[in-house]
Amino acid sequence: MKDKNNFGNWILGQEVHSGNNTFNTFNPILDRPISGDYYEATPEEVNQAVDAAANQFYEFSNLSGDRRAEFLEAIAVEIEALGDNLIQTYCDETGLPAGRAKGERGRTLGQLRLFAAEARRGAWQMPSVDLSIPDRSPLPKSDIRKMMLPLGPVVVFGASNFPLAYSTAGGDTASALAVGCPVIVKSHPMHAGTSFLVASAIIKAMQDTKMPKGVFAHLNSMDYSIGQQLVKHPKVKAIGFTGSERGGRALFDLAAQRDEPIPVFAEMGSVNPVVIFPEKLELDLDQLVGELSDSIMLGTGQFCTSPGLIFGIDDDLWKSFFTQLGSALDHRATQSMIHPSLKKAYNQMKSKLTQHPDLTSLCTISEAKRPNHVAQTLASVKGVDFINNPDFQNEVFGPFAILVSCKDWEELDCAIGCLRGNLTGSIMATEDSLSKRFSLVDKLQHRVGRVIFNQVPTGVEVCASMQHGGPYPASTDSRFTAVGNDALLRWVRPVSFQNFPESLLPEALQSKNTLCLIQRIK
Numbered sequence: 001m002k003d004k005n006n007f008g009n010w011i012l013g014q015e016v017h018s019g020n021n022t023f024n025t026f027n028p029i030l031d032r033p034i035s036g037d038y039y040e041a042t043p044e045e046v047n048q049a050v051d052a053a054a055n056q057f058y059e060f061s062n063l064s065g066d067r068r069a070e071f072l073e074a075i076a077v078e079i080e081a082l083g084d085n086l087i088q089t090y091c092d093e094t095g096l097p098a099g100r101a102k103g104e105r106g107r108t109l110g111q112l113r114l115f116a117a118e119a120r121r122g123a124w125q126m127p128s129v130d131l132s133i134p135d136r137s138p139l140p141k142s143d144i145r146k147m148m149l150p151l152g153p154v155v156v157f158g159a160s161n162f163p164l165a166y167s168t169a170g171g172d173t174a175s176a177l178a179v180g181c182p183v184i185v186k187s188h189p190m191h192a193g194t195s196f197l198v199a200s201a202i203i204k205a206m207q208d209t210k211m212p213k214g215v216f217a218h219l220n221s222m223d224y225s226i227g228q229q230l231v232k233h234p235k236v237k238a239i240g241f242t243g244s245e246r247g248g249r250a251l252f253d254l255a256a257q258r259d260e261p262i263p264v265f266a267e268m269g270s271v272n273p274v275v276i277f278p279e280k281l282e283l284d285l286d287q288l289v290g291e292l293s294d295s296i297m298l299g300t301g302q303f304c305t306s307p308g309l310i311f312g313i314d315d316d317l318w319k320s321f322f323t324q325l326g327s328a329l330d331h332r333a334t335q336s337m338i339h340p341s342l343k344k345a346y347n348q349m350k351s352k353l354t355q356h357p358d359l360t361s362l363c364t365i366s367e368a369k370r371p372n373h374v375a376q377t378l379a380s381v382k383g384v385d386f387i388n389n390p391d392f393q394n395e396v397f398g399p400f401a402i403l404v405s406c407k408d409w410e411e412l413d414c415a416i417g418c419l420r421g422n423l424t425g426s427i428m429a430t431e432d433s434l435s436k437r438f439s440l441v442d443k444l445q446h447r448v449g450r451v452i453f454n455q456v457p458t459g460v461e462v463c464a465s466m467q468h469g470g471p472y473p474a475s476t477d478s479r480f481t482a483v484g485n486d487a488l489l490r491w492v493r494p495v496s497f498q499n500f501p502e503s504l505l506p507e508a509l510q511s512k513n514t515l516c517l518i519q520r521i522k
């Protein structure tokens with residue numbers, strides 16, 4: 001970022017910093033810190049941000065859907081206006097290529113506009129009307145109407161690997177603002193510069209569309225204390241988190257220990273099992289090798305949908321498949337991780353697993369030479385050993401996958417049955433072969449949020465039918481999604497209004513239905 005070397009926190013529309021602690025971001029390609037000091041928020045600044053959000057919650061939540069939609073659309077325009085500065089900052093802080101940055105920006109803008117449309121449509125309010133029956137016997141029935149209302153101030157923690165789409169103005173922030181919840185973002189320290197720029201775009205949009213100034217705040221920190229203070233703050237009513245299982249679980253437990261426990265919608269890691277049928281290998285072995293090696297390497301494996309476990313029946317074809325997949329990965333150039341700490345975590349997790357006597361490494365690259373690069377790794381384990389050792393299901397965040405060789409279908413079925421929760425589960429099969437073993441789908445669909453036929457798990461479409469979440473540990477509440485139109489439903493709760501005069505009911509519940517919502521009427 002040109003001409004600026006100090007970056008504060010955004011509270012009540014102002015850039016402020018009252019503390020002295022600063023930190024820098026890091027360029028993993030140049031292997032050196034990036035100039036620019038980010039001021040950590042102080043505990044007082046946390047209180048100011050949350051108080052402002054709580055004070056202006058009613059005003060914000062009472063705005064029309066149109067007004068909140070204008071705000072979200074203005075955020076998209078302001079992010080676009082950041083132009084190449086945003087792309088360059090993203091690339092400097094992550095080492096990811098400009099194409100990826102632009103793609104993620106496009107997705108972020110699309111999400112903002114999608115949630116703006118949802119704010120306008122107002123269907124998230126789900127109005128339900130039970131008309132009174134005064135002459136019902138033996139007791140009259142009252143008029144009872146129910147709708148969804150926003151929860152209150154939401155704290156958002158973004159992930160290191162998605163500086164735009166799952167961070168400052170990402171899906172959590174956009175969906176919470178769409179329903180009228182003020183948002184306080186705890187910026188991710190690995191991409192504080194990208195986050196600062198996006199926050200400045202949100203502030204500009206907030207001013208241009210005359211939103212209450214407390215509806216968005218942005219706080220920097222590089223240790224856990226600020227995030228933990230936010231989760232414990234009594235005026236915070238929900239948490240959106242994208243990150244590791246360890247981080248999500250820590251914040252979930254903290255929220256549960258509050259005097260008033262609050263929901264934590266944590267989207268965490270996943271190993272995304274892929275099951276390959278022999279009939280599919282026979283048809284498309286080369287294609288599967290190509291697709292899976294691309295998917296494992298995509299973004300240096302730093303995707304929550306990266307394929308981490310690949311299951312098959314141990315026959316000659318399977319052996320040939322895994323030799324070819326190992327060799328395809330060996331021939332790929334190593335890639336950089338987003339940050340040295342992620343490289344360190346990858347190497348630690350990987351060596352812990354690959355030292356296990358039941359695991360055989362299939363790749364010959366053992367070490368990456370360039371700074372912050374890591375060696376992609378494919379390992380294999382027998383089905384029976386996989387079943388007996390839950391550690392093989394731990395996410396190794398990076399280009400790492402384990403092939404699970406099952407001696408027969410019974411063992412494969414048992415291995416799928418003992419899977420922990422995941423975001424996705426893929427089945428590579430022919431239609432005919434899957435129809436003969438459909439019990440596998442029955443089993444898999446209860447372990448994942450998205451069942452995929454003949455496609456790799458990487459690539460998440462933002463649409464109404466997308467489910468991005470799954471049984472724990474993929475997420476802390478498998479009933480909700482972090483991606484797609486239904487992401488809004490995390491930030492609302494149902495409230496009934498009994499015996500209210502029509503004129504005093506919320507607009508969504510009035511019988512004249514000026515908002516033209518689909519009301520469930522009984």
Ligand code: NAP
Pocket residue numbers: 157158159160161162166186187188189190221222223224225227228242243244245246247248250251267268269270303304305395397423468474482
């Ligand atoms: P992370 O280390 O868990 O960090 C995420 C955020 O949580 C950071 O802001 C971090 O704070 C904060 N945090 C972590 N532990 C905390 C604690 N104990 N107390 C307070 N705050 C805490 O995860 P990451 O490395 O950024 O992201 C990679 C992970 O995200 C991978 O596991 C990946 O699979 C997952 N992911 C999931 C999805 C999904 O949709 N399911 C999408 C993308 C990524 P600091 O910044 O201060 O460290």
